[in-house]
Amino acid sequence: MTERKADNAGNHRPVAVLTQVEKTYHMDSVSVPVIKGVDILVRRACFTVLLGPSGSGKTTLLNMIGCIDRPDDGEIIVADCKVGELTDDALSDFRANNIGFIFQNFNLLPVLSAYENIEYPLLLAGASAKKRGDRVTKLLNAVGLGDKARNFPGQLSGGQRQRVAIARALARKPKLVIADEPTANLDSQTGAAILALMRQMVDRYHVSFIFSSHDPDVIKAADDTIFLKDGAIEGIRRKGETGAEGAA
Numbered sequence: 001m002t003e004r005k006a007d008n009a010g011n012h013r014p015v016a017v018l019t020q021v022e023k024t025y026h027m028d029s030v031s032v033p034v035i036k037g038v039d040i041l042v043r044r045a046c047f048t049v050l051l052g053p054s055g056s057g058k059t060t061l062l063n064m065i066g067c068i069d070r071p072d073d074g075e076i077i078v079a080d081c082k083v084g085e086l087t088d089d090a091l092s093d094f095r096a097n098n099i100g101f102i103f104q105n106f107n108l109l110p111v112l113s114a115y116e117n118i119e120y121p122l123l124l125a126g127a128s129a130k131k132r133g134d135r136v137t138k139l140l141n142a143v144g145l146g147d148k149a150r151n152f153p154g155q156l157s158g159g160q161r162q163r164v165a166i167a168r169a170l171a172r173k174p175k176l177v178i179a180d181e182p183t184a185n186l187d188s189q190t191g192a193a194i195l196a197l198m199r200q201m202v203d204r205y206h207v208s209f210i211f212s213s214h215d216p217d218v219i220k221a222a223d224d225t226i227f228l229k230d231g232a233i234e235g236i237r238r239k240g241e242t243g244a245e246g247a248a
């Protein structure tokens with residue numbers, strides 16, 4: 001049985017579990033609760049879409065799942081680790097070893113070529129030259145950019161830059177990739193191609209993707225869709241199931 005099939009059968013632990021997560025921003029004397037008692041289970045080796053209108057709290061939630069930010073209350077488990085118990089340094093290491101990130105503005109280093117951008121996290125991890133070369137070449141080919149290795153970001157289209165960013169996010173074989181509105185700065189055709197590529201990466205590498213969007217069309221690509229409104233879960237739809245269930 002493949003990992004994916006096993007996961008669908010419920011035999012594998014989820015890649016992330018959020019229990020009663022709360023986050024409030026404080027500005028001067030005003031407190032704004034942004035995430036309100038959220039429970040989420042992110043399945044392993046699945047493509048999960050977090051769907052909600054602007055301001056519903058998608059980025060705030062992804063930042064907490066991605067261990068960039070901490071909740072005020074509740075528990076977050078990522079890759080079987082209770083991340084709230086880690087010190088800031090340990091959390092940084094955990095993030096680098098387990099989580100990849102893709103951003104809407106690509107966040108590539110402009111002075112590095114496509115090859116070097118993908119290689120960078122491997123250099124930071126101390127991987128050997130042979131390992132780096134093998135991995136980068138494999139990923140460049142996987143994202144359809146085998147012939148653009150030497151191009152700098154400024155010499156690539158938006159869609160090509162996002163392909164480099166996807167390859168970079170996968171470089172260290174993360175368990176989870178977080179993509180915050182990765183198609184927001186792309187035209188609809190390029191955005192659809194990027195979505196299809198992420199779907200392929202989930203199927204090929206059995207990595208879990210969690211992708212935020214306010215475009216309901218992205219649901220088609222997802223295994224699971226989590227509907228967020230005003231910082232609370234409105235429902236969760238798992239592919240193959242009819243209707244939306246309550247919080248997982």
Ligand SMILES: Nc1ncnc2c1ncn2[C@@H]1O[C@H](COP(=O)(O)OP(=O)(O)OP(=O)(O)O)[C@@H](O)[C@H]1O
Binds near residue numbers: 053055061
């Ligand atoms: N650092 C901050 N300080 C204060 N308020 C914040 C901060 N970051 C976000 N907010 C507020 O929290 C709410 C949720 O923001 P968030 O960016 O998580 O939403 P979003 O769903 O990702 O929105 P968008 O789709 O527009 O990116 C918004 O009302 C926003 O104004």
